[in-house]
Amino acid sequence: MHRRLLLQHFAGLGSALCCPALVHASTTTRPVLSFVFSRKREDPRTQWLIAVYTEALDALGYDFLFVEVPANRATEMSRSGEVDGELGRVYRFADLYPELIRVETANNPVRFAAFSLDASDTIRQWSDLNTLSGIVDCRQGIKELEQALNLHLPGHVGYVKTIEQGLLKLQEGRSRLFLDVEEAVYDYMSTDQGYAALKAGAFIYEAGVPEATTGHCYLNRARHEALAAPLATVLLQMKDAGRHQQLLAKALTAAGYHDKPVFGERPPV
Secondary structure, rough: OOOOOOOOOOOOOOOOOOOOOOEEEEOOOOOOOEEEOOOOEEEEEEEHHHHHHHHHHHOOOOEEEEEEHHHHHHHHHHHHHHOEEEEEOOOHHHHHHHOOEOOOOOOOOEEEEEEEOOOOOOOOHHHHHHOOOOEEEEOOOHHHHHHHHHHOOOOOOOEEEEEHHHHHHHHOOOOEEEEEEEHHHHHHHHHHHHHHHHHHHOOOOEEEEEEEEEEEEEEHHHHHHHHHHHHHHHHHHHOOOOOHHHHHHHHHHHOOOOOOOOOOOOOOO
């Protein structure tokens, strides 16, 4: 059963983390690896991955550098070798871009979710989109999502630059659905800005999750193929030691996020 997303405000949500645009571990002469990501620098998930990969690469003798660029520019930079890799893309991303090699230890689960104004909408697989009419939006630069949507809805896919824009278009009736990474949408709606914007507009429902996968770091294959396996090993050791979760909790706390549920029960997948 679809339930309305119940937006419960918690004081202090959405405070920003403070950090420079380019983040690196030290000023030594060790080799520096540069990375991009599909989210902004101040996003707590970005801060989490910066912390994780700064620590993991330090163990392997590298310094870490974060380069902030738009999501649709990030992949071109990693493919060309302008940067050394991307901090997070889904498991099948290497199928789209063989110039990149996946680091096999996953960062986190990733769910592509559909959001709608119609509580009766049910999107449990990509083929469920075939019966829809109207424009279906997604955030520009999420290549795996763009590919899936264009396969099932050719000519009916729209693009927005931010989650805020996607949800606003949906509330205004200018799109039929909005799809994005579920975690990213819920993170946005857990901030003061997101809460206020959504409270002021039409109710939004989560229509379902057409794809559930995992998120991984990717390296430029030509430059760093040999690094993928040892990096995966270090990341696995960090996960086993609970370090991943420690760093995530720290980033979310610094951003004003809470462990308490912010939304009502989601519909079953």
